[in-house]
Amino acid sequence: MKIAQKLLNSVRPHFKEGGRFEKLHPAFDALETFLFVPGHTTSQGVHVRDAIDLKRTMFTVIVALVPTLLFGMWNVGYQHHLAYGMEASLVDNFLFGFWKVLPIIIVSYAVGLGVEFIFAIVRNHQVSEGYLVTGLLIPLTMPVTIPLWMVALGAIFCTVLGKEIFGGTGMNFMNPALLARAFMFFAFPAYMSGDIWTDLSPEAGHALVDAYSGATNLVTFDANFTKLPSPADMFWGFEQGSIGETSAFACLIGALILIATGIGSWQIIVSCVVGVLVMGLFLNVVAPADVPTHAMHTPAYYHLLMGGFAFGAVYMATDPVSAAQTETGKWIYGLLIGMFTVILRVFNPAYPEGVMLSILLMNVFAPLIDHIVVEQHIKNRKKRA
Amino acid sequence: MSTETTPVAVVEEKKKEGLFSKKNLRVLRDPLDDTNPVTVQILGVCSALAVTVQVKPAIIMALGVTVVTAFSNLIISLIRNTIPNRIRIIVQLIVAAMLVTIVDQLLKAYMFDVSKKLSVFVGLIITNCIVMGRLEAFALAQKPWPSFLDGIGNGLGYGIILVIVAVIREVLGSGSVLGFKVVPQWLYDMGYVNNGLMMLPPAALFLIGIFIWWQRSRNRKLINAS
Known part of the structure; x- marks a missing residue:
C-alpha cells in the first residue's frame, strides 16, 4: 500500500491543471479514490457527513452478489459434468465454472469501465462507481456459453445508451445491466435462448448422456409443468439457467444482506x-x-x-x-x-x-x-x- | 457605415430573385441539417422505422416522399390564393393523395417487388406528417418555386436519414448493402453473428436517437437554451 501511495504521489503533478496529462485527470482521480480515502473536504456550504457514500453502497451490493456468483460458478461445473454423466468433486465443479465465468466478468468490467473512462475524460467529469455493480450483474445474467465479444457489445450498449447518454450514474431511468441483457436477448436470440445454458465443451472419453435436455424450467413449464424438477431442486438451484439466477437460496442470502444494511x-x-x-x-x-x-x-x-x-x-x-x-x-x-x-x-x-x-x-x-x-x-x- | 449599407441591401433584395438565389438555396439546403424533418422536426418517424430494414426500399421510399412533397408543395402554392381557409386541409389531402396514387401505381407497374415490400407505407405517405407539415408551414404562404425547393429539400432530408439508418441496419442486421454481401465470410467463421435487434423496428429508433445526439453535439444551433 505504501508503494502505491508513493507512486500516486509522484505522478500526481502530471495530472494536475497544467500538467502533461491534464486531460486524463478523471481517470487518475478514479484510481486514486478507489485505492485510498480522499483527503480533501468540501470548502463551502452545508453538507451531510455520512459513512455511507456511493462507493460503499456499491460495494455492499457486490458483497450481496457474492453468494450467487460462487454458487453460479459451482453450478456451471455441476451442469457440465452432469450432462456428460461424470462424477466430479465440489472443488472440480467450482474450478471448472470459475475458469468459464472469469473471462466473462473480466470482459464485462474491462469494456464497461473503458467506456466510462472515455466518457469521463471527454466530458470532464468524475468516473463514478456505478459500473462496479453493473459490471458484475451483466455476467450473472448471461448463459455461460455466451461469446465474449457479445458481452463486450452488451456492456458498451448499456453504458452508452443506458447511462452516459442521460448523464451518467444516477441519471439512468432503466437498469443498465438489464438493458444489456435485453439488448443481447433481441440482438442474438440464438445465443440467449435455446440449448445454450450448459457448457458442453467436449470431454475426452465421455459422450452426452441420453437424458440431457437443454430446456430450462421456463421452457419446460410452458409445455407441461408437471415435468419440472422438484421445488427443492429449484430452490437450491441445481438447474440450468443464467450463471447467477438459478439458486433462489443464494439470492435469499443476498436479499438478507441488502435488507440488513438498508441498501435494498x-x-x-x-x-x-x-x-x-x-x-x-x-x-x-x-x-x-x-x-x-x-x-x-x-x-x-x-x-x-x-x-x-x-x-x-x-x-x-x-x-x-x-x-x-x-x-x-x-x-x-x-x-x-x-x-x-x-x-x-x-x-x-x-x-x-x-x-x-x-x-x-x-x-x-x-x-x-x-x-x-x-x-x-x-x-x-x-x-x- | 452600417447605416449607409443597410438601404442598399434592401434595394437589392427587391430586385428579381434568381432561380438559385442565396435564399432559395437555403430553403433547399436547411432541411438536410438545421431543420431536418426527421431529427429536428421529428416528423415522419413512423415510416422511418418501418422501411429501413434494407437499403433498397429505403431509397425508393425516400424518392417517393421527395416527389410527393415537392409536387404537392408546388401545386398547393400555385392555388394557395384560391383555397378557402376553412377547407384547406381537405384540399391538401386531395392533392397529396393524388400524387401518392400516381407514385404507387408507378411503383406497381415498374418495380413490383419493391412495391410489395413497401406495402402499405407508400399509401401512407398521404398521412406522412412531413407532407402535411410542409404544406401547412411553407407552401400555403410562399411562392411556387421556393415551395417546390422546400419540398425537395425536406424530401431529401428525410431520405438522408432513411438511407443512413437503412445502411447501418442492413450491414449489421443482414451483413449486406443493397443485397450485396459486405461482411466477409471469414468474420462469420470467426464467430461473428448478424445482429437480430437491427431487424426489429426499435433499432431504427435507437439509431435515429444516436443520430440526433451526434447532430446536436456537432451543430451548436440546435442546442436548446435551457
Missing part, C-alpha cells in the same frame, strides 16, 4: 413476491380444468423459484435509481413487476424470461407511479386542511 428496499422485494403469488393464485383459479398440465395450473410458489425471478427481484428491481422512490410507489411498482412476470411467463412462450421485461417496463413507469402517488398525497392533505 425490502418493500420492493416483498411486493414483488406478493405480486407473483397473487397473480399465480389467480391463474390457478381461472385455469382450464380439462387441461391438467396447462401452464396456468403451475403452483404459484413455483414462479418464485423458477428462472430469474429471485435474482431480478433482489438485485435488479431494487436498483435505487430506476425504481419508484415513494413508499406507496414502491409497493405498486413491486406488485406490478410480480404480476407482469407471471403473465409474461404463462402467456408468452416467445419471451420465457418475463422478469427482465417486466422490470424494464416498470422502470419506465416508475416516475409516473411516483408522480401519481405524490399528487394523490397532496390532494388528501388539501382535503384535510
Whole structure:
C-alpha cells in the first residue's frame, strides 16, 4: 500500500491543471479514490457527513452478489459434468465454472469501465462507481456459453445508451445491466435462448448422456409443468439457467444482506413476491380444468423459484435509481413487476424470461407511479386542511 | 457605415430573385441539417422505422416522399390564393393523395417487388406528417418555386436519414448493402453473428436517437437554451 501511495504521489503533478496529462485527470482521480480515502473536504456550504457514500453502497451490493456468483460458478461445473454423466468433486465443479465465468466478468468490467473512462475524460467529469455493480450483474445474467465479444457489445450498449447518454450514474431511468441483457436477448436470440445454458465443451472419453435436455424450467413449464424438477431442486438451484439466477437460496442470502444494511428496499422485494403469488393464485383459479398440465395450473410458489425471478427481484428491481422512490410507489411498482412476470411467463412462450421485461417496463413507469402517488398525497392533505 | 449599407441591401433584395438565389438555396439546403424533418422536426418517424430494414426500399421510399412533397408543395402554392381557409386541409389531402396514387401505381407497374415490400407505407405517405407539415408551414404562404425547393429539400432530408439508418441496419442486421454481401465470410467463421435487434423496428429508433445526439453535439444551433 505504501508503494502505491508513493507512486500516486509522484505522478500526481502530471495530472494536475497544467500538467502533461491534464486531460486524463478523471481517470487518475478514479484510481486514486478507489485505492485510498480522499483527503480533501468540501470548502463551502452545508453538507451531510455520512459513512455511507456511493462507493460503499456499491460495494455492499457486490458483497450481496457474492453468494450467487460462487454458487453460479459451482453450478456451471455441476451442469457440465452432469450432462456428460461424470462424477466430479465440489472443488472440480467450482474450478471448472470459475475458469468459464472469469473471462466473462473480466470482459464485462474491462469494456464497461473503458467506456466510462472515455466518457469521463471527454466530458470532464468524475468516473463514478456505478459500473462496479453493473459490471458484475451483466455476467450473472448471461448463459455461460455466451461469446465474449457479445458481452463486450452488451456492456458498451448499456453504458452508452443506458447511462452516459442521460448523464451518467444516477441519471439512468432503466437498469443498465438489464438493458444489456435485453439488448443481447433481441440482438442474438440464438445465443440467449435455446440449448445454450450448459457448457458442453467436449470431454475426452465421455459422450452426452441420453437424458440431457437443454430446456430450462421456463421452457419446460410452458409445455407441461408437471415435468419440472422438484421445488427443492429449484430452490437450491441445481438447474440450468443464467450463471447467477438459478439458486433462489443464494439470492435469499443476498436479499438478507441488502435488507440488513438498508441498501435494498425490502418493500420492493416483498411486493414483488406478493405480486407473483397473487397473480399465480389467480391463474390457478381461472385455469382450464380439462387441461391438467396447462401452464396456468403451475403452483404459484413455483414462479418464485423458477428462472430469474429471485435474482431480478433482489438485485435488479431494487436498483435505487430506476425504481419508484415513494413508499406507496414502491409497493405498486413491486406488485406490478410480480404480476407482469407471471403473465409474461404463462402467456408468452416467445419471451420465457418475463422478469427482465417486466422490470424494464416498470422502470419506465416508475416516475409516473411516483408522480401519481405524490399528487394523490397532496390532494388528501388539501382535503384535510 | 452600417447605416449607409443597410438601404442598399434592401434595394437589392427587391430586385428579381434568381432561380438559385442565396435564399432559395437555403430553403433547399436547411432541411438536410438545421431543420431536418426527421431529427429536428421529428416528423415522419413512423415510416422511418418501418422501411429501413434494407437499403433498397429505403431509397425508393425516400424518392417517393421527395416527389410527393415537392409536387404537392408546388401545386398547393400555385392555388394557395384560391383555397378557402376553412377547407384547406381537405384540399391538401386531395392533392397529396393524388400524387401518392400516381407514385404507387408507378411503383406497381415498374418495380413490383419493391412495391410489395413497401406495402402499405407508400399509401401512407398521404398521412406522412412531413407532407402535411410542409404544406401547412411553407407552401400555403410562399411562392411556387421556393415551395417546390422546400419540398425537395425536406424530401431529401428525410431520405438522408432513411438511407443512413437503412445502411447501418442492413450491414449489421443482414451483413449486406443493397443485397450485396459486405461482411466477409471469414468474420462469420470467426464467430461473428448478424445482429437480430437491427431487424426489429426499435433499432431504427435507437439509431435515429444516436443520430440526433451526434447532430446536436456537432451543430451548436440546435442546442436548446435551457
